[in-house]
Amino acid sequence: MDAPSLPETTISPNHSTVNGEPADLEYNSIKGFSYTLTGEQFDRRTVTHPPSRLVVLYLHTLTRPTADSQQYDLVCVVDRLDHELFPDEPGSRSPQPEIPYTVCLLLTEPPMQLVASPLFSRHHLLGPQSSFSKINVIISTLSGSQHAKDIFTHLLQPFLKGQGLVTTVDGQEKMLYDVHETTSPNTIAEKTHTIFHPLAANPLLGTREKQLIFLISGDGGISDLVNALASPPSGHSVEERRRAKLARRHYVPPTVLLIPAGTGNALANSTRILDPSSPPNDETYGLRTLAQGEPRSLPAVSVTFSPPARPYVPPDSDPPLSNEEITQVTAVVVVSWGLHAALVSDSDTPSFRKHGNARFSMAASANLQPEPHHYRGRLSILKPSSLKLSKDEFQDPWTDLPSTSHAYVLATLCSHLQSNFCISPRSTPLSNELHLVHFGPPRISSAEEIMSVMHAAFEGGKHVDMDGVGYSDVEGVRLVIQEEDERWRRVCVDGRILVVPRGGSVEIRKRGGRPLVEIVAAEDGRDVMHGLGYRWS
DSSP, X not given: OOOOOOOOOEEEEEEEEETTEEEEEEEETTTEEEEEEOSGGGTTOEEEEOGGGEEEEEEEEEEXXXXXXXXXXXXXXXXXXXXXXXXXXXTTOOSOTTSOEEEEEEEESOOHHHHTSTTEESSOTTSTTOOEEEEEEEEOTTSTTSOHHHHIIIIIHHHHHHTTOEEEETTEEEESSEEEEOOSTTHHHXXXXXXXXXXXXXXXXXXXXXXXXXXXXXXXXXXXXXXXHHSOOOOOSHHHHHHHHHHHHTOOOOEEEEEEOSXXXXXXXXXXXXXXXXXXXXXXXXXXXXXXXXXXXXXXXXXXXXXXXXXXXXXXXXXXSSOOOEEEEEESSEEEEEHHHHHHHHTOSHHHHTXXXXXXXXXXXXHHSSSOOOEEEEEEEEOGGGGGXXXXXXXXXXXXXXXXXXXXXXXXXXXXXXXXXXXXXXXXXTSOOEEEEEEOTTTSXXXXXXHXXXXXXXXXXXXXXXXXXXXXXXXXXXXXXXXXXXXXXXEXXXXXXXXXXXXXXXEEEEOOSSOSOEEEEOTTSOOHHHHTTOOOO
16 A cells, blocks of 8 residues: 655754764654764764664663763664764674664754654553563574574664663673574474463463564464464373363463565565565664554464375475374465465475575466466355354355366465565455455466466556456355376465365365464554655655
């Protein structure tokens, strides 16, 4: 959703100090936040940080250990800091050219116009009134281009230090949060079962005592976390079942601050943790969302397989250690069958991953040549109106769609699968709306016809208005897959590839009840820069 252009906003220069040095502060909604150092040694040097790299200004004050113990307001910027100006600040030392650094600037006497503006946060989640009793950081080391650890080191760690989440004990710095790096595909699930779920389901904790999880990951990380929370280990004794029931009753959803480090980052782009508009107005990797956002329930769907599915093992891969059977999983982004599932599966190799988002188009081209496959199966939908039937009426609530040949079947809770790939333009962030997109023969069958639909999705979601493309708001989707070759029986669940048995079914239904997690997002899907006159395209 594009915002209308707003008039330019300017806050006139005001005398202050930046990191203890005298400076004139100025804010302009187009140019950004700037300060001119007025000390003689700086020769009125001006430093400007564009709006896209401002995290936020904080209203609460901090005390820095200086000779005068003066109080400061904090400004966090994701940008480069001129090391010649502030040699004690490490902001220009990031070795990764594509990853900026969180710069924490300390101000005194900021302009009152600035303090009264929406740019100043009065409620941010790590402020003095924070209710989080435990803070964890998960670093998904293999997500996307494998920069998650660098993002922690150069962005999140200095940001948390600026919030006072580092203390000094016996001359050594001690972090007031725990850090967990993934070492295998199972790390997040293991940590969830041993740390996050026991805390969330502890009946001795009140609802005001919550845990905050910084998740530096792609969509797969949040999916792993949600699935592990949905299926905690349980025993079979009477006492174990009693404790499990009590835990469900007292469950307090963890709050997740997603710092996107994946390839597509569908959830981050759909909730405006990242802004899918062009040019982007947030280059802070989601840190601004922490400063201005609120925890909101993360919708999910239950995906049931009958008979059970199993993980897909690509050709030339080592056989799995166990024949895992999967009856039900939870999805928060997408469930697909057909072309989308095939290209996600085929592109999930080291040789493809190094190409970033381009790997999807590369895999798509390979799947469409020499001729695209037409996937055989029955597709049924559960319409919202079907759930309103009177109990006295005997009617199958599922509606079978006429075609049994498909090219693309995708159910999603998100609007974007990539920053510029709008798969569901009518989706509202975190609204628990499930949309189905599907097309195939006879209207759309050739490689050229399929690619024309894909290209239209890159043009703001225009594909949903094309002849032959089905697009609807649904309560559920059911697939009965009638393929012999397992290559055509692959189903994608939030990037995870599963194989459905011959003649097997997949049923997707909205998940009810208490949310498994809350995710930090702006209330209306926009950010604080909009309130200051930043103009989206």
